[in-house]
Amino acid sequence: MNWILYIIADVAFSIICYLTNWLVIFFADEYGNMPKCLRWWQTYDNCLDVDFIAKEVVPKIFRYDFDKHYIYYPEVKDGALMIPGYVKIIDPEFTLRERVQRYFCRLWWLYRNTGYGFAYEVCGRDYDKYDVKTYRNYENSDQDACYIGIVQDDRNIFTKTWSFYYCKRYCKWFYIRIYLGWKIKGLSGRAMIAFHINPFRLAD
Known part of the structure; x- marks a missing residue:
């Protein structure tokens, strides 16, 4: 019964995310992290800039040279230890085309993992x-x-x-x-x- 109540809340928030993911991305910083007030939209174990999304998952039209701009460090999960994945910026200069492509890569990631922060922090x-x-x-x-x-x-x-x-x-x-x-x-x-x-x- 307790789980059912959490699922109702999780589904309701997921609907909100499906409607607003496209918007909240504009508040992410250059490291692909949301401000604290929007962390429920972001995955708890990663930033928005994940290498395999930009290199393999999104349609080719949305792919950019990820390795030119970032070094990606995957999440670490070992026992009770959890260090979220993050990026180191190599080249902060993005062309307008690359910024648009990065936007769609981030959007793809959010829709792939809708409301993960809420599912983890609130319903976890x-x-x-x-x-x-x-x-x-x-x-x-x-x-x-x-x-x-x-x-x-x-x-x-x-x-x-x-x-x-x-x-x-x-x-x-x-x-x-x-x-x-x-x-x-x-x-x-x-x-x-x-x-x-x-x-x-x-x-x-």
Whole structure:
């Protein structure tokens, strides 16, 4: 029940993000970080300037020479330690074309990870991985895995922190991926809320 209330809040904020992502980007600094009042729009573990987005993901028309302007340092997640990904600026001089391209790269990143800051900071839960009781945990590949875990704390059955993750390739082209509860698999620390059901993820 507690999770359902968080999901309602998370979905409501996601709708706000879908309507405003295009606007909030204008408030990001040169390092791809939002001001504190807009951090709910940004991913908790990265800046807006992520190298693989600019190099591989966006359509070619929106790609710019990322390595000319930035050195990207990926996020670090080790135990309870989490250091967000960030960039070092090499060349701060962007042409107008490059600024437009960077805008669309940032926009792509936000829509790819809509409302992550809110899902993590507002709807997330603190937990210790050593308090997690695992009921099912196997992973043969990225497309064949299942995990069920519950944090053993003093919360009642309706407010427990739990996680259900399942993915299975069911045909040549697609696999199903389901992620519900909170993302407690792996590291200790804080887990963002999870609500993801996609029966049509592209298979490798």
